[in-house]
Amino acid sequence: MTLATFLIQCLNALQYGLLLFLVASGLTLIFGIMGVINLAHGSFYMIGAYMAYALAPFVGATFGGGFFATLAVGLVLAVLFGYLLEWAFFSFLYEREHLQQVLMTYGLILVFEELRSLIVGDDVHGVAPPPLLAGTLPLGELMTYPVYRLFISGVCLALALGMYFVFTRTRLGMMIRAGSTNREMVQSLGIDIKFLYRVVFAAGVAIAVLAGMVAAPVSSVYPGMGGTVLIICFVVVVIGGIGSIRGALLASLLIGVVDTFGKVFVPQAAGVLVYVLMALILLWKPDGLFKAG
Amino acid sequence: MALGAQAPWGGPAGPSPMDRSKLLFVALAFGALALWPLAAGNYGIDLVTKIMIYAVFALSLELLVGGTGLVCFGQAAFFGVGAYATVLLSPADAAASVLWLLPACILLAALYALAVGALSVRTRGVYFIMVTLAFAQMAYYVVHDTPLGGGTDGIYLNARPVIGGWLDLGKPLPLYGFTLACLAGVFVGLALLLRSRLGRALAGIRVNEQRMRATGFSTYPYKLAAFTVSGGIAGLAGFLFAVKDGLVNPELMSWHLSGAVLIMIILGGLGHLRGALVGAFAFALLQELFKSEAIFGTFAKHWLLGLGLTIIASVALLPRGLVGVPAQLRERLLGRRGTLRGTRGGA
Numbered sequence: 001m002t003l004a005t006f007l008i009q010c011l012n013a014l015q016y017g018l019l020l021f022l023v024a025s026g027l028t029l030i031f032g033i034m035g036v037i038n039l040a041h042g043s044f045y046m047i048g049a050y051m052a053y054a055l056a057p058f059v060g061a062t063f064g065g066g067f068f069a070t071l072a073v074g075l076v077l078a079v080l081f082g083y084l085l086e087w088a089f090f091s092f093l094y095e096r097e098h099l100q101q102v103l104m105t106y107g108l109i110l111v112f113e114e115l116r117s118l119i120v121g122d123d124v125h126g127v128a129p130p131p132l133l134a135g136t137l138p139l140g141e142l143m144t145y146p147v148y149r150l151f152i153s154g155v156c157l158a159l160a161l162g163m164y165f166v167f168t169r170t171r172l173g174m175m176i177r178a179g180s181t182n183r184e185m186v187q188s189l190g191i192d193i194k195f196l197y198r199v200v201f202a203a204g205v206a207i208a209v210l211a212g213m214v215a216a217p218v219s220s221v222y223p224g225m226g227g228t229v230l231i232i233c234f235v236v237v238v239i240g241g242i243g244s245i246r247g248a249l250l251a252s253l254l255i256g257v258v259d260t261f262g263k264v265f266v267p268q269a270a271g272v273l274v275y276v277l278m279a280l281i282l283l284w285k286p287d288g289l290f291k292a293g
Numbered sequence: 294m295a296l297g298a299q300a301p302w303g304g305p306a307g308p309s310p311m312d313r314s315k316l317l318f319v320a321l322a323f324g325a326l327a328l329w330p331l332a333a334g335n336y337g338i339d340l341v342t343k344i345m346i347y348a349v350f351a352l353s354l355e356l357l358v359g360g361t362g363l364v365c366f367g368q369a370a371f372f373g374v375g376a377y378a379t380v381l382l383s384p385a386d387a388a389a390s391v392l393w394l395l396p397a398c399i400l401l402a403a404l405y406a407l408a409v410g411a412l413s414v415r416t417r418g419v420y421f422i423m424v425t426l427a428f429a430q431m432a433y434y435v436v437h438d439t440p441l442g443g444g445t446d447g448i449y450l451n452a453r454p455v456i457g458g459w460l461d462l463g464k465p466l467p468l469y470g471f472t473l474a475c476l477a478g479v480f481v482g483l484a485l486l487l488r489s490r491l492g493r494a495l496a497g498i499r500v501n502e503q504r505m506r507a508t509g510f511s512t513y514p515y516k517l518a519a520f521t522v523s524g525g526i527a528g529l530a531g532f533l534f535a536v537k538d539g540l541v542n543p544e545l546m547s548w549h550l551s552g553a554v555l556i557m558i559i560l561g562g563l564g565h566l567r568g569a570l571v572g573a574f575a576f577a578l579l580q581e582l583f584k585s586e587a588i589f590g591t592f593a594k595h596w597l598l599g600l601g602l603t604i605i606a607s608v609a610l611l612p613r614g615l616v617g618v619p620a621q622l623r624e625r626l627l628g629r630r631g632t633l634r635g636t637r638g639g640a
Binding site: 031037092098099100102103104106107108109110111113114115117118227231234235237238242268269270271272275276278279282283286287288 | 358364366412413415416418419420422423424426427428430431434435437438439548552555556559595597598600601602603604605608609
């Protein structure tokens with residue numbers, strides 16, 4: 001394996017890991033802060049990807065914009081969708097046991113999948129990256145690397161830093177962190193915890209949808225993508241420790257490396273390697289690598 | 294000391310009226326199942342055989358979720374191992390004997406459950422749900438991606454197993470009878486297990502694991518035992534399914550099947566063995582309903598939508614499942630104590 005090939009695989013691993021982190025962080029946040037295990041989180045990723053495909057002609061016709069305009073429109077829709085979904089459905093799940101949350105969100109997955117099937121159909125689609133980012137960067141003498149993949153990594157990194165900033169340096173982040181530790185106390189201090197939860201949920205949905213939209217040009221848009229990403233996110237959360245953003249980041253990058261290099265060196269076992277990794281880490285640390293926080 | 298839903302048979306004065314009505318229900322159910330082939334045609338026999346296989350599958354999960362409080366989202370893996378073992382161990386051209394094939398498949402499924410359980414049972418709560426799901430997905434990828442499982446096409450079972458020279462499981466009626474016998478055996482076996490000392494310990498773990506450990510019980514081996522037995526029973530269901538369908542494919546290990554069997558026991562009613570029976574029937578009938586083009590026309594191919602909405606509604610509105618509906622209605626109509634005489638309400 002030449003240095004250039006190795007570098008390419010490293011960049012691929014980084015990109016996959018960061019994308020995974022984006023989706024998994026929403027999952028672990030919603031669980032860590034609101035205590036809701038949301039199986040439908042993978043569906044938001046799928047919705048994002050299908051939005052990137054389905055909204056593009058519409059946005060092009062009405063606003064005359066391209067990829068970035070579609071991203072913006074999709075983001076606004078996602079925030080609205082997340083807000084409404086929390087108000088209509090998820091707010092009833094907070095007091096319920098985990099088993100009931102698992103089942104109701106599983107039912108939600110089925111509903112989302114079929115609605116998507118009704119609205120957009122079951123075909124597999126490709127989404128073209130915007131012309132601005134469709135080029136390649138030279139890497140060494142022979143190899144090149146697609147600019148778009150670097151863009152994905154950049155977006156994920158920017159979002160991750162943004163999340164960190166909001167959580168640790170803003171009042172909103174302070175209230176969210178307080179609400180996750182002691183919900184009643186925060187309420188008795190006069191802070192509207194319901195509104196807070198709605199905001200956090202909407203943000204989690206929006207991040208997952210954005211991840212789906214941004215990933216659409218590199219992975220194709222297909223019906224089962226929500227389920228696939230959901231289960232890998234579960235592995236991320238198990239390895240990283242539930243409720244821990246730091247853990248989710250480390251676990252995502254670890255999985256990115258194992259999966260990418262696994263596909264290169266052991267292609268037949270590639271699908272299984274991530275679970276073997278999870279099994280090994282569980283042997284060592286049954287509660288994941290980090291505690292919540 | 295009352296330990297959760299599986300109250301002992303009989304207080305000081307013998308079985309209570311509640312226990313008698315449960316027994317009657319179960320006896321009637323099995324009686325109806327035994328007499329069904331007389332009334333039904335081939336389609337009916339085939340359908341109920343499939344439902345009974347689901348019921349065995351659901352009972353295996355009931356031991357884990359309702360009996361021990363371990364919410365496993367990966368039960369389909371053990372079902373799939375049992376099914377694939379059936380096909381892979383059967384000789385390609387001749388019929389195998391059930392007498393060794395069945396125990397072998399159960400054993401293999403139980404071994405996989407032992408391996409997965411040894412790692413998973415150390416985790417708790419939400420972790421356990423995620424870990425069991427992940428391990429089931431691992432099994433799925435093994436049969437999906439490697440030549441071991443025949444890939445996405447699956448493998449065919451060419452000759453159905455037989456018992457000696459007198460029972461051919463390739464014919465619908467003997468298969469029906471054999472499945473009914475397995476279902477009855479599993480039901481009675483689990484009923485006895487849950488009333489035994491092991492079952493009491495599992496009930497204690499379900500109610501409060503920390504308290505169990507404080508009284509000196511080491512909960513890990515008990516949980517692992519329940520997980521392994523449950524995996525073996527799921528393997529039995531897988532064996533029956535492979536024999537019935539003659540074809541195994543990776544979808545038998547998909548997490549959608551794990552979700553479906555979890556729904557079955559919730560729909561039926563958690564904490565009751567007959568809930569698994571009722572839930573399997575209700576789920577299968579709901580599937581048939583939503584898939585029927587006569588009622589839903591072109592929407593029939595989107596039957597998962599109806600199923601998803603039903604799942605959400607049943608979890609929200611029927612907290613105790615279908616088995617708990619009489620009690621729920623009684624409470625609604627007669628007030629909180631639930632009986633006209635106002636003595637003990639509900640066993």
